């Protein structure tokens with residue numbers, strides 16, 4: 001079966017499962033969708049027993065809800081409690097799951113040269129992104145933004161004593177919005193494998209990872225067009241593999257006819273807007289999510305050095321003129337569905 005343009009236009013997510021290409025095994029594809037992490041989540045598994053598969057997906061879905069509560073930056077929950085303690089200058093005991101995420105996020109922040117910086121929760125809040133609804137109206141006072149950026153909250157300000165965490169910088173507020181989805185996807189695939197489902201796909205608002213294959217054929221997914229509807233490209237993946245996309249088109253602050261995207265450059269405190277989407281292919285979604293956010297911040301030129309420094313191999317960048325840059329490995333995998341303004345292949349090695 002071939003994919004026509006209408007099929008792609010139907011796709012609403014940043015990256016998504018494309019229509020069936022046909023598979024031969026007795027297993028059927030069991031799909032469920034849920035709304036969690038403020039986004040649409042899809043889980044697909046190949047299974048012989050549909051009912052048992054639905055129960056496994058319900059298990060994973062329940063975990064997503066718990067993670068959403070525990071890893072939320074400002075609502076009541078484990079991370080919210082840590083942030084309130086940090087704001088009050090107190091040390092706080094952090095549970096093991098969140099603690100290991102903080103360590104991993106700190107590592108990624110370091111590798112990104114601080115462009116991925118989950119300690120800028122206050123800046124994210126100042127721009128109005130600590131709300132389930134998209135913010136509207138004039139941007140925050142430039143002097144206040146500059147002042148907060150100059151206070152330079154960073155992950156290196158955190159002090160870890162076993163499971164007790166405190167901060168040397170009173171401006172540190174942790175926002176794991178650029179990392180948590182990757183972690184959640186990896187854990188979901190681990191759990192599905194543990195329950196006997198080794199051929200699965202998890203799509204968390206366009207951040208996507210697969211295990212196994214789709215009945216002897218690779219999973220075929222689409223990367224959303226950041227400047228239009230539908231897909232920009234499709235690619236085939238199998239085994240344990242993640243395709244994570246960060247885009248400025250998802251969440252933004254609308255002020256008149258201007259849009260201020262939700263990804264903030266920690267150096268200025270201003271939204272990053274010259275890279276409109278960054279897609280990272282990696283074995284682990286958790287190792288692609290923060291880096292994809294960092295590449296959006298880095299911009300259409302500096303992303304190359306930042307990607308190299310983070311040890312990435314397969315990347316695709318779209319800038320605000322619709323120009324695509326991608327690594328040779330990525331170029332070998334993607335098929336463009338829409339015609340980019342230009343395509344440039346960039347070596348990272």
Ligand code: AMP
Nearest residue numbers: 115116117118177178246262263264293
């Ligand atoms: P993502 O969709 O993975 O790119 O993550 C974007 C989310 O991460 C935003 O909604 C913020 O909550 C948070 N964020 C924004 N800018 C940054 C940044 N420079 N580093 C880390 N997290 C950020």
Ligand code: MG
Nearest residue numbers: 178289290293
């Ligand atoms: Mg991210």
